[in-house]
Amino acid sequence: MANNADTKVRERNKRYNKYVKAVTPSSAFIKSLFNAFWVGGLTCTIGQLFGDIYRLIFPDLGEKFIVNLSSITLITIAILFTGLGFYDAIGRKGGAGSFLPITGFANAMASASMEFKTEGLILGTSVKLFSVVGPVIVNGVVWSSVVALIYYFAMGVIG
Amino acid sequence: MSTVNTIYRSKSQEKIGFQTNKKINPNKKIAQQNSQLLVFDCPPHIIGRMSIVGKKESQGPFGKYFAKVEQDDKLGEKTFEFGEAKMLENAIIGAVSDAGLNISDIDLMIAGDLLNQITSSSYVARDLNIPYFGMYSACSTMTECLTIASSLLSAGHFKNIVCATASHFATAERTYRYPLEYGCQKPPYAQWTVTGAGSSVLSTEGEGPVITKALVGKVVDFGTNDLNNMGAAMAPAAADSLLTLFAQTETEPKDYDLIVTGDLGKLGSDILRDLMREQGFELGKNYIDCGASIFSLDQNCYQGGSGSACSASVFNSFILSKMKEGVYNKVAYFATGALMSSTSCYQGETIPCISHGVIIENNGDDLCYWKN
Amino acid sequence: MLLEKLIAYPIVFVVGGAICALAQILIIKTKLTPARILVIFLIIGILLEGIGIYDPINKFAQAGISVPIIGFGAALTRGAIKATAKYGFLGAFAGGLMETAFGIGVAIMASYLVTLIFSSKSKQ
Structure with missing residues (x-):
C-alpha cells in the first residue's frame, strides 16, 4: 500500500519517530540482562542436574536417551507450571532467560493450547497448539533439511 | 521505569510539525465546510451512568469512585468473552436504572468493544432487545458513541440513548498479543488493558x-x-x-x-x-x-x-x-x-x-x- | 569423576546464562519479537551443527548449550544428517523430527493433558 506518499509527511514521521525513540524509556538494561542470565543459567543447571541423576539411576541407558530424558523432564515441569498459572511470572522476570530454553518452548505450546480451550478441543486447542511455536518447528525442519541436503550432495560429489 | 514530566527537549531541536487547522466561527450553528466541530442546539443531558471494573483497577487511585467492582474475572461465566459481555450488560442495566428508567424506555443502544467484530456489544444488544448501533473506534469508542448519540438526540430523532463500552484484560491479550499463560516480558513502555465497562444514558430531557x-x-x-x-x-x-x-x-x-x-x-x-x-x-x-x-x-x-x-x-x-x-x-x-x-x-x-x-x-x- | 561432574555445573550455568543474556540484549536493542529471536537462535544451532562445531561446544558446556533452543536446532540437524546417510535423499526431511520426536511428542501430550485439567487465568 502506498500510504504517506507525500515527502513532507514522510519527513515529519521520521522526525516524530526519532523523537519517540529519544523519549521512550528502555528496560533497565543491566537488571534485565542479569535476570535473563540467572533464570536461563538456572534452567540449564537444572537440566544438567536431571541428566546426572538419570545417569546415576539408569547407568545402562545410552547418553542420547539420557539427554532426551532430561529434556522431557524440563518440558513436563514447564508445562505443569504453565497449567498451574505461574510460568508467566517466571517469564516476566526472566525474559529471554525463560523463553529461550526448551522450557519456554513447552510453555508457549501449553499456554496456546490452554488459551484456546474455550473454542473446543478440536478447533481451539488442536488448531492453536502450534500458534506460538510453529515458527520454531517449521524453520527447524526447513533449515535442518537444507543443511542435510547440502551434506548429501557434497558427499555425492566428493565420494 | 522512569518517566518524567518534562521530557521536552530544548527549542533548538527540530520540531515535529503539525499542519495548522482552519479556523471557523464557533457561534455559527449551520453546517460549515471543513468543520470537524459539532455544536448541539439541543444539548443532551447525561442522566444516568454506571462504571464497573475488575479487582486490579479498584485498587488504583480512582478505586473509590467506581460504582461496582467485579472480583471474579469471568463474572461466573464460562469464558472471559462471556464475562466481558456480562459486564457490559450489567453496566448498561445499571446506567439505565441510575437514570430512573427501564430498559424498555431506551430507544437506542450505541456500544462497542475491542473484540473481533465487536461481538460483546452485539450479544448484549441481542439480550436487551433494543435497537442498536455497533461502534468500533478502539479505545476512543466511548467518545464516538457519545458524539453519535448527541447528534441523534439533538436532531430530535430519539429520546433516550444508552452509550456503553467494555474491555477485558484477558480477551484483549488474546486478540492483540499472546496467550495469557505465555511467559514473555513486556517492554517498560507497554500498557495494561483495563478490565471494566462504562455506560452513560443520554436524554433530551432531565437533569445532569x-x-x-x-x-x-x-x-x-x-x-x-x-x-x-x-x-x-x-x-x-x-x-x-x-x-x-x-x-x-x-x-x-x-x-x-x-x-x-x-x-x-x-x-x-x-x-x-x-x-x-x-x-x-x-x-x-x-x-x-x-x-x-x-x-x-x-x-x-x-x-x-x-x-x-x-x-x-x-x-x-x-x-x-x-x-x-x-x-x-x-x-x-x-x-x-x-x-x-x-x-x-x-x-x-x-x-x-x-x-x-x-x-x-x-x-x-x-x-x-x-x-x- | 565426581569432581569433574561438579566442575561442569558452573560452566553450564555461565554458558546457559550468557546465551540467554545475549538474546535479552537482542530483544532490548532491536525490539525483535520473541518468536523471531527463537528462530534466530534455532538457526544458529542448525549452523553450529552443520559446520560441525556444536559437538565440541556441547562436550564442554553440556546442558548449558543443549537446553537453550540452540540444542533443539542442533538435534534437528544431527538427525537430518544421520538419516540422510541411512536413507538417502528423503532422510533429510524425516531425520530432524525423528531425532527430536521425544521432546515434541511429550510436549504435545503434556500440553493436551494440562489443557484438559487447567484453564488460563487472568492476571493481576
Missing part, C-alpha cells in the same frame, strides 16, 4: 451535565509501528483533535476546567504535552490522562492502563461525580484509539490513530428549535 459540542477526529498516523508503544502512536491523534478544537472554538486549555484524554499512558501524555507545547498550548494541571492515572505506580502496569473501558469507566465515575459536585463545570473528554490490527501491522503498515472528543458542561445553552 450536557454535551454541548463534539469534535469528530481525523485518522492521524505519524508512522510509528511498535505495537507495544500505543501512547506514542496515539498522542499525535489527540494533539490533532485538541488543536482543531482550540482553533475552531477559539479557546485554549485554560478555558476548560478539565481536559481528559483516554489511554495515552504516562509516556503518551508526556508526548502530547510536548506536541501541544510545540504549537503554543500549555497543558497545565487541568489535564489528566485516564490511562496514566487509573493505576498507581506500584501496580506493575508499565505506562498505565489502556482499552476502551479505561476512559469510559473513569468518565462515568470520577469525572461525572466531580461534575455533579460542581468541582468541574466544563470538561473536554478526548479518548484516543489505535485502529490497527495485528494483521495490518504484520503486513508492514503503521498504526493509524483517531481521537474523537466531546465537551461536557454543567450549564449549556439550550437553543432548541423543536422543543417547546
Whole structure:
C-alpha cells in the first residue's frame, strides 16, 4: 500500500519517530540482562542436574536417551507450571532467560493450547497448539533439511 | 521505569510539525465546510451512568469512585468473552436504572468493544432487545458513541440513548498479543488493558451535565509501528483533535476546567504535552490522562492502563461525580484509539490513530428549535 | 569423576546464562519479537551443527548449550544428517523430527493433558 506518499509527511514521521525513540524509556538494561542470565543459567543447571541423576539411576541407558530424558523432564515441569498459572511470572522476570530454553518452548505450546480451550478441543486447542511455536518447528525442519541436503550432495560429489 | 514530566527537549531541536487547522466561527450553528466541530442546539443531558471494573483497577487511585467492582474475572461465566459481555450488560442495566428508567424506555443502544467484530456489544444488544448501533473506534469508542448519540438526540430523532463500552484484560491479550499463560516480558513502555465497562444514558430531557459540542477526529498516523508503544502512536491523534478544537472554538486549555484524554499512558501524555507545547498550548494541571492515572505506580502496569473501558469507566465515575459536585463545570473528554490490527501491522503498515472528543458542561445553552 | 561432574555445573550455568543474556540484549536493542529471536537462535544451532562445531561446544558446556533452543536446532540437524546417510535423499526431511520426536511428542501430550485439567487465568 502506498500510504504517506507525500515527502513532507514522510519527513515529519521520521522526525516524530526519532523523537519517540529519544523519549521512550528502555528496560533497565543491566537488571534485565542479569535476570535473563540467572533464570536461563538456572534452567540449564537444572537440566544438567536431571541428566546426572538419570545417569546415576539408569547407568545402562545410552547418553542420547539420557539427554532426551532430561529434556522431557524440563518440558513436563514447564508445562505443569504453565497449567498451574505461574510460568508467566517466571517469564516476566526472566525474559529471554525463560523463553529461550526448551522450557519456554513447552510453555508457549501449553499456554496456546490452554488459551484456546474455550473454542473446543478440536478447533481451539488442536488448531492453536502450534500458534506460538510453529515458527520454531517449521524453520527447524526447513533449515535442518537444507543443511542435510547440502551434506548429501557434497558427499555425492566428493565420494 | 522512569518517566518524567518534562521530557521536552530544548527549542533548538527540530520540531515535529503539525499542519495548522482552519479556523471557523464557533457561534455559527449551520453546517460549515471543513468543520470537524459539532455544536448541539439541543444539548443532551447525561442522566444516568454506571462504571464497573475488575479487582486490579479498584485498587488504583480512582478505586473509590467506581460504582461496582467485579472480583471474579469471568463474572461466573464460562469464558472471559462471556464475562466481558456480562459486564457490559450489567453496566448498561445499571446506567439505565441510575437514570430512573427501564430498559424498555431506551430507544437506542450505541456500544462497542475491542473484540473481533465487536461481538460483546452485539450479544448484549441481542439480550436487551433494543435497537442498536455497533461502534468500533478502539479505545476512543466511548467518545464516538457519545458524539453519535448527541447528534441523534439533538436532531430530535430519539429520546433516550444508552452509550456503553467494555474491555477485558484477558480477551484483549488474546486478540492483540499472546496467550495469557505465555511467559514473555513486556517492554517498560507497554500498557495494561483495563478490565471494566462504562455506560452513560443520554436524554433530551432531565437533569445532569450536557454535551454541548463534539469534535469528530481525523485518522492521524505519524508512522510509528511498535505495537507495544500505543501512547506514542496515539498522542499525535489527540494533539490533532485538541488543536482543531482550540482553533475552531477559539479557546485554549485554560478555558476548560478539565481536559481528559483516554489511554495515552504516562509516556503518551508526556508526548502530547510536548506536541501541544510545540504549537503554543500549555497543558497545565487541568489535564489528566485516564490511562496514566487509573493505576498507581506500584501496580506493575508499565505506562498505565489502556482499552476502551479505561476512559469510559473513569468518565462515568470520577469525572461525572466531580461534575455533579460542581468541582468541574466544563470538561473536554478526548479518548484516543489505535485502529490497527495485528494483521495490518504484520503486513508492514503503521498504526493509524483517531481521537474523537466531546465537551461536557454543567450549564449549556439550550437553543432548541423543536422543543417547546 | 565426581569432581569433574561438579566442575561442569558452573560452566553450564555461565554458558546457559550468557546465551540467554545475549538474546535479552537482542530483544532490548532491536525490539525483535520473541518468536523471531527463537528462530534466530534455532538457526544458529542448525549452523553450529552443520559446520560441525556444536559437538565440541556441547562436550564442554553440556546442558548449558543443549537446553537453550540452540540444542533443539542442533538435534534437528544431527538427525537430518544421520538419516540422510541411512536413507538417502528423503532422510533429510524425516531425520530432524525423528531425532527430536521425544521432546515434541511429550510436549504435545503434556500440553493436551494440562489443557484438559487447567484453564488460563487472568492476571493481576
